[in-house]
Amino acid sequence: MSPQPTASATTQPIIEMCGVNKWFGQFQVLKDIDLDVSRGERVVVCGPSGSGKSTLIRCLNRLEEHDEGRIVIDGTVLDDDTRHIAAVRREVGMVFQQFNLFPHLTVLDNCVLAQVRARKTPRAEAEQRAMSYLERVRIPEQAGKFPGQLSGGQQQRVAIARSLCMEPKIMLFDEPTSALDPEMIKEVLDVMGDLAQSGMTMICVTHEMGFARKVADTMVFMDGGRIIESSPPAAFFSSPTSERTRQFLNQILSH
Amino acid sequence: MNASALPSCMMLPSTASARPDASRPPPSRRRRRLTRTDAVLATMALALITFVVWQTHTVLDYRWNWSSIWPFVLKTDPTTGRLEPNLIITGLVTTLRLAVWGILLSGAIGIAMGLARTSKRLLPRLIGGSYVMLIRNIPPVVFVFIFFYFIASQITPALGLADRIRDAGPAARWLLSVLFGDVRLIENFVIGLLCLSFFTGAYVTEIVRAGIQSVSRQQIEAGESLGLSKGDVMRFVIFPQAARNVLPPMAGQFIQLIKDSSLVSLVSIQELSFMAQDVQVSTQRVFEVLIFVAAIYFVICFGLSRVFEWLERRAAVAYR
Numbered sequence: 001m002s003p004q005p006t007a008s009a010t011t012q013p014i015i016e017m018c019g020v021n022k023w024f025g026q027f028q029v030l031k032d033i034d035l036d037v038s039r040g041e042r043v044v045v046c047g048p049s050g051s052g053k054s055t056l057i058r059c060l061n062r063l064e065e066h067d068e069g070r071i072v073i074d075g076t077v078l079d080d081d082t083r084h085i086a087a088v089r090r091e092v093g094m095v096f097q098q099f100n101l102f103p104h105l106t107v108l109d110n111c112v113l114a115q116v117r118a119r120k121t122p123r124a125e126a127e128q129r130a131m132s133y134l135e136r137v138r139i140p141e142q143a144g145k146f147p148g149q150l151s152g153g154q155q156q157r158v159a160i161a162r163s164l165c166m167e168p169k170i171m172l173f174d175e176p177t178s179a180l181d182p183e184m185i186k187e188v189l190d191v192m193g194d195l196a197q198s199g200m201t202m203i204c205v206t207h208e209m210g211f212a213r214k215v216a217d218t219m220v221f222m223d224g225g226r227i228i229e230s231s232p233p234a235a236f237f238s239s240p241t242s243e244r245t246r247q248f249l250n251q252i253l254s255h
Numbered sequence: 256m257n258a259s260a261l262p263s264c265m266m267l268p269s270t271a272s273a274r275p276d277a278s279r280p281p282p283s284r285r286r287r288r289l290t291r292t293d294a295v296l297a298t299m300a301l302a303l304i305t306f307v308v309w310q311t312h313t314v315l316d317y318r319w320n321w322s323s324i325w326p327f328v329l330k331t332d333p334t335t336g337r338l339e340p341n342l343i344i345t346g347l348v349t350t351l352r353l354a355v356w357g358i359l360l361s362g363a364i365g366i367a368m369g370l371a372r373t374s375k376r377l378l379p380r381l382i383g384g385s386y387v388m389l390i391r392n393i394p395p396v397v398f399v400f401i402f403f404y405f406i407a408s409q410i411t412p413a414l415g416l417a418d419r420i421r422d423a424g425p426a427a428r429w430l431l432s433v434l435f436g437d438v439r440l441i442e443n444f445v446i447g448l449l450c451l452s453f454f455t456g457a458y459v460t461e462i463v464r465a466g467i468q469s470v471s472r473q474q475i476e477a478g479e480s481l482g483l484s485k486g487d488v489m490r491f492v493i494f495p496q497a498a499r500n501v502l503p504p505m506a507g508q509f510i511q512l513i514k515d516s517s518l519v520s521l522v523s524i525q526e527l528s529f530m531a532q533d534v535q536v537s538t539q540r541v542f543e544v545l546i547f548v549a550a551i552y553f554v555i556c557f558g559l560s561r562v563f564e565w566l567e568r569r570a571a572v573a574y575r
Contacts, residue, residue, distance in 0.1 A: 061480055063476050063479065089481070089482040090482045093481075096473065100473045100476065100477035101477075102477070104496050104499065113481075113483070114481035114482055114483055117484075117491065162481070163480075163481070166481060
């Protein structure tokens, strides 16, 4: 990857999706997706289940392959070239609904493994960085424990720290609070809020509309594999343009 | 809730009503180590064993003579007067060598073929699949003979073991004899070992495949999203978890390997059961030798299963 001139780096979007289509068998999950995200932008993606939100963000680090269209992440085109995929994955962190911590490794080793193997960071330095991020998510005292000994909220915060240890430019969140008990949702959202404040580029699939309203720069509403609406939260919540968005918001905000 | 509103059977002892929110120690549980049913069952089992032993004693009318097998365990050297291992011990050592090398080699084959079988590409999958299908679906005895007469006769000259051993220096010969036994029989031993390992490897392959597939897809995704290479995901994420999951069936398979090692006696590998047949012929004491050798196998296999139990406990501790 050649370094980009600084002028375009600030103006050019860090994520470009253009005419992206994807099928699971005969079923089309993504339809003509166009989405640009600029540096430091916080995007919240919402929509009914099965609308393609997760697939959309999983295409951004190639956990899913798109069939048509073009995805460019920070100047790297995502295609079959494994070097491109590796380059993109170095820049993009991901947090999953089910945390997906490595159960056989301690919290610290969960945070150290990829640094040492993928970034070739010396172990001592990797541990130091791991501890600093565990402090940032407010659980340095759990470093020696195994994931199975932690609560869901704690595990998700470790998962966030694990991703941050790779110092990504973009963070993807795939329904990070959906598997959590209500009293643990806040601790995770707080950490994500801190991260948003720090200027991280974030794309977050979530149903937490309070969080979205507070943090998002852009709200994206998806249904049936299409982006139906994309607007700043103020406009999105007060005057959605599409009838489908209004229905959806009514349903999830009614209680 | 008011305690008196509860039906009497649900009422707690009076100590609990003092502070309802304070946690209290669990109620003492009566620990019954042996119930009446246990006692009855144990008696019945004992009675059955006594009956069988008594029956064999009277019906079989066999004069037990255990003392005649001892000279075949240890013999006295006629010139030095020192005790030396005889057939049974020599056979036992060969069996142990077969077991150790067999576990290592069949484990290696199983891991390689298990990886091939879970590969994304078609060719490795085909190779792994055919290997398992071919070996698992023919009787072990047939496999031993086919391997010995058709495959081994081509492997042996290709390896050229005999020549190399002849050229080896005294130190190397000593090392070889420690690792593989009598240097004159190494070629023979290696054929037996390969046969046993290829045979067991097919079953290990399936266990490895099951182990790899037991680790959830999401673990792979987590590893890949962190930028780990495919090899690193396999090595540091999938493999350690798979290994824990397959400990119980793997223990069974390796115990099976030790017992199956007696099959290669069919092609004159002089391990424990081969020697046992020799001793049976020499002493004419069929049952004593059989039972004695069975006891030896039992001790080895039981020891190995205890090792695996320990590994399982250790793996469980690491998780939480």
